[in-house]
Amino acid sequence: MEKPCTLLVHFDKGTPAMANEIKEALEGSDVVAKVDAMKRAIMLLLNGETLPQLFITIVRYVLPSEDHTVQKLLLLYLEIIDKTDARGRVLPEMILICQNLLNNLQHSNEYIRGVTLRFLCRISEPEILEPLIPSVLTNLEHRHPFIRRNALLAISSIYRLPNGEQLLPDAPELVEKALSSEQDASAKRNAFVMLCNCSQDRAVAYLLSNVDRVAEWPDLLQMAVVDLIQKVCRANRPDKGKHIKIIISLLSSSSTAVVYECAGALVSLSSAPTAVRAAANTYCQLLSSQSDNNVRLIILDRLIELRKSHREVMSEVVMDVLRALSSPNPDVRRKVLDIVLDLVSPKNVDEVVLFLKKEVVKTQAAGESDKDAGGEYRQMLVQAIHACTVKFPEVAGSVVHVLMDFLGDSNVASAIDVVIFVREIIETNPKLRVSMIQRLTDTFYQIRAARVCSCALWILGEYSLSLSEVEAAISTIKQCLGELPFYSATEDADSTTDSTKQPHAVNSSVTTSSRRPVVLADGTYATQSAASEAAVVAPSVVPGSLSNIPNLRSLILSGDFFLAAVVASTLTKLVLRLEEVQPAKAETNKAGASALLIMASMLQFGQSGFAPHPIDDDSYDRIVLCMRLLCNTGDEVRKVWLESCRQSFAKMLAEKQFRETEELRAKAQISHAQPDDLIDFYHLKSRKGMSQLELEDEVQDDLKRATGEFTKDTDDAARLNRILQLTGFSDPIYAEAYVTVHHYDIVLDVTIINRTKETLQNLCLELATMGDLKLVDRPQNYTLAPESSRQIKANIKVSSTETGVIFGNIVYETSNVMERNVVVLNDIHIDIMDYISPAACADVTFRNMWAEFEWENKVAVSTVIQDEKEFLDHIIKSTNMKCLTPLSALEGECGFLAANLYAKSVFGEDALVNISIEKQADGKLSGYIRIRSKTQGIALSLGDKITLKQKGGDR
Secondary structure, rough: OOOHHHOOOOOOOOOOHHHHHHHHEEEOOHHHHHHHHHHHHHHHHHOOOOOOHHEEEHHHHHOOOOOOHHHHHHHHHHHHHHOOOOOOOHHHHHHHHHHHHHHHHOOOHHHHHHHHHHOOOOOOOHHHHHHHHHHHHHHHHOHHHHHHHHHHHHHHHHOOOOHHHOOOOHHHHHHHHHHOOOHHHHHHHHHHHHHHOOOHHHHHHHHHHHHHHHHHHHHHHHHHHHHHHHHHHOOHHHHHHHEEEEEHHHHHOOOOHHHHHHHHHHHOEEEEEEEHHHHHHHHHHHHOOOOOOOHHHHHHHHHHHHHHOOOOHHHOOHHHHHHHHHHOOOOHHHHHHHHHHHHOOOOOOHHHHHHHHHHHHHHHOOOOOOHHHHHHHHHHHHHHHHHHHHHHHHHHOHHHHHHHHHHOOOOOOHHHHHHHHHHHHHHOOHHHHHHHHHHHHHHHHHHHHHHHHHHHHHHHHHHOOHHHHHHHHHHHHHHHHOOOOOOOHHHHHHHHHHOOOOOOOOOEEEEEEEEEEOOOOOOOEEEEEEEEOOOOOOOOOOOOOOOHHHHHHHHHHHHHHHHHHHHHHHHHHHHHHHHHHHOOHHHHHHHHHHHHHHHHHHHHOOOOOOOOOOHHHHHHHHHHHHHHHHHHHHHHHHHHHHHHHHHHHHHHHHHHHHHHHHHHHHOOOOOOOOOOOOOOOOOHHHOOOOOHHHHHHHHHHHHHHHHHHOOOOOOOOHHHOOEOOOOOOOOOEEEEEEEOOOOOOOOEEEEEEEEEOOEEEEEEEEEEEEEEEEOOOOOOOOOEEEOOOEEEEEEEOOOOOOOEEEEEEEEEEEEOOEEEEEOOOOEEEEEEEOOOOOOOOHHHHHHHHHOOOOOOOEEEEEEOOOOOOHHHHHHHHHHHEEEOOOOOOEOOOHHHEEEEEEEOOOOOOOEEEEEEEEEEOOOOEEEEEEEEEEEOOOOOOOOOOOOOOEEEEOO
């Protein structure tokens, strides 16, 4: 990045061609060889080579060539070579190319003329351009549009140079005259853009004189019109009304790009409901007509911005936004649902919920190939319906029964969302309780996921209140458990005589449990019984095919004893409630005895050899507690089991609702205006000659001014905090930088002030970076008058999350002393927190992301030590680490050992090391080391092995 570059060509850094070979090829008569040599020369120049000896050769042998490819490559070569010396003066040999350029501008071939005119757009030396200007102006009247459009571009570039007005003083008049007679769309657009940039008044006059024909203009010119209107309206707000009419007329353009730009311009320029409504409708039409998902996501982002400031208008187009759910892309669907859920109101909630219910039903008809995508989409729909019913409970009755059909969904995440939704609705809508309990008992046998079964059982135990409901719930649970016992005595005898015999598989994918370290929500470790999907075996006790095994029985036989404890708790609640609603004592005793038999069978199976693993202590104690309660129940215990659980759940829902209300209230209390701000009474203004749109726009501007919306986005205090002083007050140049961080882009807006009485020449801001920061372009040289200032911008790209440093200096020359002076700048430290935005994340989402992404730096451990405490002690001694907790307190169950170690020698300063080791059945140790560094990067990467050395060999 030593100098500005207008050309970029890929160069494979192989063996570079020697200058002599290129020179020989250029001197020859073979055109193909000349083309290849010119390409190699250009690529070498772009990669830092100077090749000064080639210039005269190119002037002698390449300039006279009539081949179009050679002439095009010659212009590229002239574009990238240095045309000035160290002092900024044009090199004498550049005069040699001026005659050739003049001949090209008068060439009979249109292509040669056109590419030469385009080449002049990238020339900034007045000495080269001045003799060519008459020929450039002559090309404005050429018969071919390709030449005219490039001539207009050349005139625009020349006029915008620092001394361009001296080179072409009458350029705006000439371009305006050409614009009035031009017929080519591209040439017309180039002329209009030149007037917009160089003579805005002429461009506005031309636009207003042709306002009736704007809708018929080509799309390129319409885009330029939209840009001009935005500039004019921001600079001159009183004339905004007549320009906005032009934008609204362009909303009917056949070009989708023009329509999109017009909608954005309407929103940025006007807050009138009519204008905002037109923009929202335009976005919705684009959303339904465009098939590209990237385009749809961009349009949805615009609708989100519209929602923040114009909720009332956006609420009217909710149903139009919902039609975008027809897209199969999950990101589009998720963003659509986010927009709609925030705009749901009492007016449209019925329509929204009805539409979502139809979409849920459609997911049932998805093919086998779309099964996973349909499950994810169904989960999003269920969560959306849940959010709607929380805001508006009266619509729950129309959707809850449809959603309960998906309790047995193969997508476990979707089924969990459904059952959580049912649990909350049955508590907040007592009128729906009877029908929901009946529907749950009818569909319970379809549930195949253990977590869904557990939640559904809790609902049956808490909300089955009448005699018929309790009896139906007990009967459903018995049917889903199947016949007792869970294994036969003959099978028990066979298992003891033949220990190698494997029972038949119950399910191809069932749940087994093991003790492993688990990652908590804060990133720390704990030991618990975890469940994992695996193929296990269990006794075959039910005649017929395996698919006939009831859901609860299948899950319990697979070793899910936590579910067995939930079944015991549910049966206990149902029997206790049956004692209250059943007058016949015999029936109550019969139900209690049946529940005790089921619990005893589950305990017997858990302690037998047929279970995939023995029953855990927590589940065992829970089932035993339920059996004791059924044998001897007191009033206090009965109250706890039948009332306290539901009261706690109701309290949890109330607290959740309270937190959401408080957040909304806190947002509503933000003040955007002060009591002593000026108030404009628009009723007293003159309305003569104003259209309805202009009246609405005036009203909305007054409201914005009164509520402070014009100034709320510019927080001056925050801007001052981002200003960094780069030089001292006694330096001849004072510099300060305003740092703007946007995602992965850093923009430095540097203000440089000349505090001397001399003119500073070739002033350059030289910047360099340390870390994963990359300077995009190098600022150019400037001339700074005495006691004047200049704004210089520098763009920097961030490529990682490491902390970076930007350093540099300011180099300049004075007229008296031609030595280069240097002012060293203070370093700018870019912290990771500057480009990381805080966000909220649910606990379930956090755990899913933790499992999906490799956020742990795991290091494989290879050792022959077989005792975990000995191994940990050896690591501490070998690496000079300090153990934060006593070794005697670290040993967990099943040979699990974990420790938090503080490393200061091997892994870097302030590194927190988590070691997790587990002894396998064969006596070997396995595990991993997890390293967190507070001040620098991780010392070891994934898969690195560490060898711990001690006396007597490697360990």
